[in-house]
Amino acid sequence: MLNKWFLSTALTLAALTVQAQEQPRRGGTIRFTAPYATSFTSNDSHVSPQIQDEIYTYALHRSLYRWNAAENKPELELATAVSKSADGLTWTYKLRDDALFHNGRKMTADDIIWSYTRIMDGSKSYPGARHIRRIKGAVDVEKGQAKEISGLKKIDDQTFEMTLVEKADPGFFLYYGQTAVYPAKEAQEPDFFNKPIGLGPFKFVEHVPGSRMVLERWEKYFKPGKPYADKVVISPMGEAASRDIAFRNKEIDVSILGPTQYVAYRADPNLSKGILEVAEVFTRNMGMNPAFKPFSDKRVRQAINHAIDSDLIIKRLVRDKAYRATGWLPLSSPAYDKEMKPYAFDPEKAKKLLTEAGYPDGFEFEWTATPNESWGVPIVEAVIPMLAKVGVKVKIKPIEGSALGGTVQKGDFQAYIWSNTSGPDPLTILKCYHSATPQSACNYTTYKNPAVDKLIDEAGNTDDPAKRIELLKKANAIIYDDAPVWFFNYNKAVMAYQPWLKGLQPNATELALQQYDELWVDASSPAAK
Amino acid sequence: MLQFVFRRLLQAIPILLAVAGLIFLLFSVIPGNFASTQISDGRAVMDAEAVERMNRQFGLDQPLATRFATYVGKLATLDLGTSFRTRQPVWHLIGERLWPTMQLAFASMMFAILIGVPLGFLAALRPGGIVDTVSMVTAVSGLSLPKFWLGLMLMYLFALQLGWLPSFGYGDGALRNLILPSIALGVAPLALLARTTRAAVLEIMNADFVRTARAKGMSERRVVQWHLARNALVIVLTTVGLQFGSVIGQAVVIEKLFAWPGLGSLLVDSVSLRDIPVVQGCILVIVLFFLVVNMLVDVLAAIIDPRIRYS
Numbered sequence: 001m002l003n004k005w006f007l008s009t010a011l012t013l014a015a016l017t018v019q020a021q022e023q024p025r026r027g028g029t030i031r032f033t034a035p036y037a038t039s040f041t042s043n044d045s046h047v048s049p050q051i052q053d054e055i056y057t058y059a060l061h062r063s064l065y066r067w068n069a070a071e072n073k074p075e076l077e078l079a080t081a082v083s084k085s086a087d088g089l090t091w092t093y094k095l096r097d098d099a100l101f102h103n104g105r106k107m108t109a110d111d112i113i114w115s116y117t118r119i120m121d122g123s124k125s126y127p128g129a130r131h132i133r134r135i136k137g138a139v140d141v142e143k144g145q146a147k148e149i150s151g152l153k154k155i156d157d158q159t160f161e162m163t164l165v166e167k168a169d170p171g172f173f174l175y176y177g178q179t180a181v182y183p184a185k186e187a188q189e190p191d192f193f194n195k196p197i198g199l200g201p202f203k204f205v206e207h208v209p210g211s212r213m214v215l216e217r218w219e220k221y222f223k224p225g226k227p228y229a230d231k232v233v234i235s236p237m238g239e240a241a242s243r244d245i246a247f248r249n250k251e252i253d254v255s256i257l258g259p260t261q262y263v264a265y266r267a268d269p270n271l272s273k274g275i276l277e278v279a280e281v282f283t284r285n286m287g288m289n290p291a292f293k294p295f296s297d298k299r300v301r302q303a304i305n306h307a308i309d310s311d312l313i314i315k316r317l318v319r320d321k322a323y324r325a326t327g328w329l330p331l332s333s334p335a336y337d338k339e340m341k342p343y344a345f346d347p348e349k350a351k352k353l354l355t356e357a358g359y360p361d362g363f364e365f366e367w368t369a370t371p372n373e374s375w376g377v378p379i380v381e382a383v384i385p386m387l388a389k390v391g392v393k394v395k396i397k398p399i400e401g402s403a404l405g406g407t408v409q410k411g412d413f414q415a416y417i418w419s420n421t422s423g424p425d426p427l428t429i430l431k432c433y434h435s436a437t438p439q440s441a442c443n444y445t446t447y448k449n450p451a452v453d454k455l456i457d458e459a460g461n462t463d464d465p466a467k468r469i470e471l472l473k474k475a476n477a478i479i480y481d482d483a484p485v486w487f488f489n490y491n492k493a494v495m496a497y498q499p500w501l502k503g504l505q506p507n508a509t510e511l512a513l514q515q516y517d518e519l520w521v522d523a524s525s526p527a528a529k
Numbered sequence: 530m531l532q533f534v535f536r537r538l539l540q541a542i543p544i545l546l547a548v549a550g551l552i553f554l555l556f557s558v559i560p561g562n563f564a565s566t567q568i569s570d571g572r573a574v575m576d577a578e579a580v581e582r583m584n585r586q587f588g589l590d591q592p593l594a595t596r597f598a599t600y601v602g603k604l605a606t607l608d609l610g611t612s613f614r615t616r617q618p619v620w621h622l623i624g625e626r627l628w629p630t631m632q633l634a635f636a637s638m639m640f641a642i643l644i645g646v647p648l649g650f651l652a653a654l655r656p657g658g659i660v661d662t663v664s665m666v667t668a669v670s671g672l673s674l675p676k677f678w679l680g681l682m683l684m685y686l687f688a689l690q691l692g693w694l695p696s697f698g699y700g701d702g703a704l705r706n707l708i709l710p711s712i713a714l715g716v717a718p719l720a721l722l723a724r725t726t727r728a729a730v731l732e733i734m735n736a737d738f739v740r741t742a743r744a745k746g747m748s749e750r751r752v753v754q755w756h757l758a759r760n761a762l763v764i765v766l767t768t769v770g771l772q773f774g775s776v777i778g779q780a781v782v783i784e785k786l787f788a789w790p791g792l793g794s795l796l797v798d799s800v801s802l803r804d805i806p807v808v809q810g811c812i813l814v815i816v817l818f819f820l821v822v823n824m825l826v827d828v829l830a831a832i833i834d835p836r837i838r839y840s
Contacts, residue, residue: 037798037801038798038801038802039790039794039795039798041614041615042615042616042617044615044616047614047615047616048614049567049572049573050570051570051572122582123586124586124616125579125582125583125586127567127573127575129579130573130574130575130579142582208699208790209622209625209626209790209795210626210629210699210784210788210789210790210791210794210795210798211629211698211699211788211789211790212698212699235697235698235788236788237697237788238785239785239786239788241681241786242681242684242696242697242786242787242788245681245684245685245688245689245696245697246688246696246697248689249688249689249692249696251688251695251696251697251698282571399560400559400560400561401569401570401801402561402565402566402569402801402802402803403559403560403561403565403566403569404561404565404569405561405565405566405567405568405569405570405571406560406561406562406564406565406566406568406569407560407561407565409565409568409575409577409580418571419570419571420571421571421572421573421574432574438576438577440576440577440580441574441575441576441577442574510572
């Protein structure tokens with residue numbers, strides 16, 4: 001499996017390298033799709049946590065950092081240099097002096113400080129607050145106890161200082177579109193969001209709610225020669241079947257594929273030439289609630305992992321559009337341990353473990369599941385006979401997708417199946433397994449292991465990146481052995497693209513998020529002019 | 530007549546209040562709220578404090594009775610509230626989406642009326658004939674075809690195979706973008722109108738006044754024009770009214786399928802994200818539209834048929 005992933009990644013990178021070697025062509029329109037269920041929320045990127053909105057934000061705005069998909073790590077975007085204090089808490093940024101908003105005004109430190117302060121407005125519950133909260137004093141603003149974030153200090157127009165509450169690499173949380181930098185003065189104008197301006201490679205032209213967002217090239221974008229395309233049109237298209245027809249009809253340049261379409265596209269001699277695959281930072285799993293007595297026993301949880309033939313389900317039901325999970329941290333995580341092996345499908349061992357745990361005749365549990373085809377009821381239905389063979393009976397508790405989060409947060413489950421983000425920052429992600437993290441945050445299985453706590457704390461305190469990775473690998477291995485969840489798979493995101501679209505990036509954080517300043521269309525595009 | 534219109538408008542108030550109450554209660558009992566939907570895709574995490582803050586911001590921490598009283602109070606001043614999701618007034622969001630839905634509804638009903646009514650007429654004039662058989666088989670098929678499937682087939686045929694029309698999108702509201710979604714939405718009302726027209730015409734054809742007209746030597750053309758068409762029209766009009774209202778509701782599926790930026794897709798988005806003020810606003814507007822269209826139909830029926838009097 002791992003070899004397959006490395007081979008596929010190598011092929012993807014090779015194909016993208018060939019693309020990159022071609023001379024980019026200026027002009028034309030990129031016809032992008034936002035493939036998830038809802039339309040764009042509004043013209044204000046700060047209000048929404050949804051990927052749909054990040055998709056247009058990547059064209060219109062810029063954040064302090066950006067995600068470098070090729071190197072799979074964050075990099076500075078609006079700053080040219082950064083230095084860190086000896087205690088690792090204070091970061092000083094030298095901002096670019098060529099970053100102009102779409103009205104031609106130069107970005108300054110005031111814009112960044114104002115944007116972050118806006119996001120912390122407690123009366124507005126902006127989703128980006130979860131990132132900015134890591135800056136010292138941000139919580140005080142959120143609670144209405146301060147007007148300014150004490151951890152943000154302007155040195156001069158192009159320099160500012162940021163003090164964090166704990167050691168962390170800000171690149172991992174300040175690249176999100178939810179933390180986009182707005183022009184401080186202009187964004188306070190009452191009609192700003194009718195025609196928003198940003199620092200991105202494309203300027204806002206129009207938003208037809210529910211239909212499309214149109215943006216055109218910003219000639220004074222801070223990266224010389226970029227962007228290449230004249231225009232970007234982004235259409236929210238949640239229906240996979242409609243997207244499929246529109247893509248085959250050459251009306252759109254990209255489409256995100258589900259399992260069924262993945263099989264069909266791979267089998268098609270033409271369509272198969274334009275497929276981009278990436279191991280995204282999502283781990284599909286069945287969380288087990290230790291408050292339900294059988295699941296409080298590690299042997300029972302391990303038995304569940306041994307009793308399910310995950311490979312078979314991935315092959316038959318998920319149509320190979322996933323990679324088998326060998327821990328919580330996914331293949332594209334910097335702390336992924338390639339030496340780790342998946343739980344073997346071994347019903348006999350499962351039975352033995354159940355007997356040792358005092359359940360020789362098995363038990364029955366209720367499994368909360370949404371209708372999702374890749375990690376919902378269809379998967380549970382496939383697992384039921386496998387668990388039945390070791391005496392474990394399952395009662396499905398169906399739930400609507402939008403209600404799953406609240407149900408799990410409240411601990412109102414015996415088991416659930418979900419797809420959770422497991423990256424990009426392994427430290428942030430593994431903190432979800434720290435005993436100090438409440439269930440309502442992200443420790444959904446109320447996992448508790450002092451050895452893991454110690455390793456995570458040490459990883460957070462060390463300044464040595466290599467040591468941090470080693471510590472996190474160890475923590476990941478212990479969590480895997482403790483099996484708080486059934487480790488099902490890591491999502492393989494698949495994007496179909498037209499032969500004329502170049503410059504796509506294998507973004508493991510979310511494949512649908514592309515840096516539009518890298519994209520270009522060749523002369524064969526129907527929208528080349 | 531004015532008195533009738535006024536009375537019907539007054540009658541709409543308790544209906545709207547009942548609908549508002551029902552939606553309010555429904556969304557209070559189903560699992561999940563706006564805060565929980567923010568993390569349900571597994572991407573974001575939000576601690577209990579943030580959830581609490583968000584619930585407080587949107588008044589979701591208040592007791593049910595208080596929330597309902599606040600809601601009804603606002604409704605009395607025609608304030609539909611503010612969207613949890615976009616933080617914009619609900620009226621503003623509805624205003625953005627109303628016209629595309631109206632375009633779609635009018636176009637699909639025009640399609641249904643212009644084809645369904647003549648088809649039903651022709652079928653009734655020669656019962657059991659080839660036109661009757663073919664049109665009624667088509668009508669039954671039209672009624673039973675799932676809209677989603679029909680929409681996909683239309684896309685496949687007219688966009689992908691023939692390349693005549695775009696498969697999705699609003700464009701600038703141009704006719705070529707409107708054709709496929711209108712047909713997909715209009716086929717069911719077309720089928721119903723064809724059947725209703727046929728039944729109405731057949732019934733009237735055997736009526737005494739038609740027989741008398743023929744006995745008096747009136748030409749067949751005049752019989753059809755003056756007696757059959759006019760009398761059947763009242764029945765057909767009632768069906769049109771009912772269908773017009775339901776087309777707005779059924780547009781939900783078609784709008785999502787064709788990425789059409791109407792009220793239906795706004796409603797679906799809002800339901801999935803538990804954006805309750807927008808859900809309530811959209812449904813109230815749809816119900817209001819249904820009531821107004823049916824009132825207009827009653828008025829038109831009275832104009833067409835002088836025997837109908839509203840007092």
